[in-house]
Amino acid sequence: MNSLQLEKIGSLKLRQAHIPEINSNEILLKVTHCSVCRTDAKMWERGQRDLVLPRILGHEICGISESGKRFVVWPGKACGQCRQCRRGAENLCREMQIMGFHKDGGFAEYAAVPESSLIPISDKLPGNIASLAEPLSCAINALEQAGVEKKDCVLIYGAGPVGLMTALAVRAAEAYPFVKEISPDKLVRSEVFRRQVGIKCVTDVDNNTSDFDVVINAAPSRDTFLKGLADLRPGGCFCLFSGLTDDSPIPVSVINEIHYRQLGITGAYGCTREQMRSALKLLSDYKEDIRLLIDDHIELEDVPVVLPKILGGQALKFIVKL
Ligand SMILES: [Zn+2]
Ligand SMILES: [Zn+2]
Known part of the structure; x- marks a missing residue:
């Protein structure tokens, strides 16, 4: 599959990669949209606390399962047991693994996603808009x-x-x-x-x-x-x-x-699954307004071209369409 890999700081390359293997609690998600975040640009420019290299970046993901269901992805994977997880602050879990940071993310044709991180979306919500659920x-x-x-x-x-x-x-x-x-x-x-x-x-x-x-x-x-x-x-x-x-x-x-x-x-850092469900509701209510934040839809290979624009504050949202 095509994938965009951050091999080292400053070097983001389009590479052929194997379709990810999934373990028992994961599904293979065909990525349809992944929006580009300023954090992706910062990781490319200077790294990030949670980044492990080499890495397929991208954490604002919308995709479709093999059974044809559409989802957005909560990019975290939390332990579910610790105090933070039990009190509904799973984004603060000390065992947190984030897609596009610790694990491969959505700048690829397919991603392995924990089933617990999949949040279903309505047929009426277009994938480009849905990919904005994470930042929202x-x-x-x-x-x-x-x-x-x-x-x-x-x-x-x-x-x-x-x-x-x-x-x-x-x-x-x-x-x-x-x-x-x-x-x-x-x-x-x-x-x-x-x-x-x-x-x-x-x-x-x-x-x-x-x-x-x-x-x-x-x-x-x-x-x-x-x-x-x-x-x-x-x-x-x-x-x-x-x-x-x-x-x-x-x-x-x-x-x-x-x-x-x-x-x-x-x-405030990251979000919970519950907050992503609230964001999806908001995206449906304000679909037409949110559309105004999209600069353009781009291909995987265009991501390195738009990153400097994002860092320079000359962009709103670019969305990779796969
Ligand atoms: Zn982001
Ligand atoms: Zn936890």
Whole structure:
């Protein structure tokens, strides 16, 4: 089968590979769509904590089983026994194995998928839209961790695809999404989607009365954390959705703001199967809006071409169609 393998950092190659062997708890899924994530681009550029090489990347997968059933894939495989798994936070399982990270993923014609990771999709949901269930469910996880409630004002740093999907999830939760974006290009690229979904844009000028219930960073700069804390109302919550890339220390005066203004800080990483089911429901409800986030459908061999665009913030979503 055709597969796209990350052989070493910076080297992503189209290779012929054997159709994966499946063990007793897995099925062979014919991949129909796999959308390209910024994390794929980051792994190609500089690796990632959970990445084991060589690897077939791709974790935003939609496919069809040998019996003709359509599924999206929860990319994790958790132990099911530990404390995190038992309390419904399977994404935090210490035994976690993630497709496209620890195990081969969806940039190939076939993938071996644990049966427990298959989430059925309705006939009415097109595969390209369904492949966005994983990133959307990560956004849903961020909202759940931050405790977003109806009518909350939620500020999202970053109007890239994940920021915009997070804003859509905020809207669907009957709360008010705002985005802050410094790149004029990204503001232009996201304009139609923002208008359609009702996402307000915040500029530094009109944001001197900071009163957000929740701030979520969908951008890795240290500033999103420093400014984001200042954007919160007393008692508000910051969700660290994107890891920070800058090593420089956080000033104690900023840390003390957490104390004086009783701020909440939470993280969000990955998603659970339940959150993926919620994401599928949302994708059906907002099918036409979500479509606006798709730049193009591409072939496997085009992935290395689009990765620099994704890293440069010059793209929304590219979807590999197999
Ligand atoms: Zn992703
Ligand atoms: Zn576990």
